[in-house]
Amino acid sequence: DAGITQSPRHKVTETGTPVTLRCHQTENHRYMYWYRQDPGHGLRLIHYSYGVKDTDKGEVSDGYSVSRSKTEDFLLTLESATSSQTSVYFCAISAGQLYNEQFFGPGTRLTVL
Amino acid sequence: AQSVSQHNHHVILSEAASLELGCNYSYGGTVNLFWYVQYPGQHLQLLLKYFSGDPLVKGIKGFEAEFIKSKFSFNLRKPSVQWSDTAEYFCAVKGNDMRFGAGTRLTVKP
Numbered sequence: 001d002a003g004i005t006q007s008p009r010h011k012v013t014e015t016g017t018p019v020t021l022r023c024h025q026t027e028n029h030r031y032m033y034w035y036r037q038d039p040g041h042g043l044r045l046i047h048y049s050y051g052v053k054d055t056d057k058g059e060v061s062d063g064y065s066v067s068r069s070k071t072e073d074f075l076l077t078l079e080s081a082t083s084s085q086t087s088v089y090f091c092a093i094s095a096g097q098l099y100n101e102q103f104f105g106p107g108t109r110l111t112v113l
Numbered sequence: 114a115q116s117v118s119q120h121n122h123h124v125i126l127s128e129a130a131s132l133e134l135g136c137n138y139s140y141g142g143t144v145n146l147f148w149y150v151q152y153p154g155q156h157l158q159l160l161l162k163y164f165s166g167d168p169l170v171k172g173i174k175g176f177e178a179e180f181i182k183s184k185f186s187f188n189l190r191k192p193s194v195q196w197s198d199t200a201e202y203f204c205a206v207k208g209n210d211m212r213f214g215a216g217t218r219l220t221v222k223p
Contacts (some may be wrong), residue, residue: 033211035213040215041215042117042214043157043203043205045210058210090156090157100145101147101159101162102159102211103159104149104156104157105156106155107156
């Protein structure tokens, strides 16, 4: 257990509304990641952070923004949710040898109607 | 660009059968390799990893994987599966960044 929590765990929202997902970690990990998981695609990286206020885009960043104002919190925002953003969202941290191992949070299931 | 391919979308086995799940990747440089397991309704958990050294790595719950550099492969094996191994299995490769395969769903019939 890497001390990662995500909130909310489930959310249903409507198209066009803003949504913010929170990832919280308690072990002072530097690197944090947001992935989305969709059938047939595995996990795809949305954004990642390598420190406070240091973030970068991943493979599928369009329509998403992130913020990291504190080491322990990494927020993912959908500015205007669309049905294509219905997915399960996982937060992860890097730890272990050369920070090459990733450990995942419990996930947030988001449904956009 | 880096990519990961898992050959089997869904595998169905009876208990005590042997398992081999395929994983191939494309990347020209040094890689770290991982297998993750996701039990129904849960998050991904690390099953095993390869960084360097012996290409045959052993993980938790009796799983092992072999890195064959010449084939760009990292196949997962288990000699005798149990009903509790029913889950989705993801291969992941870290080169420049971490990429995941699409996953293989394993169903073990009791």
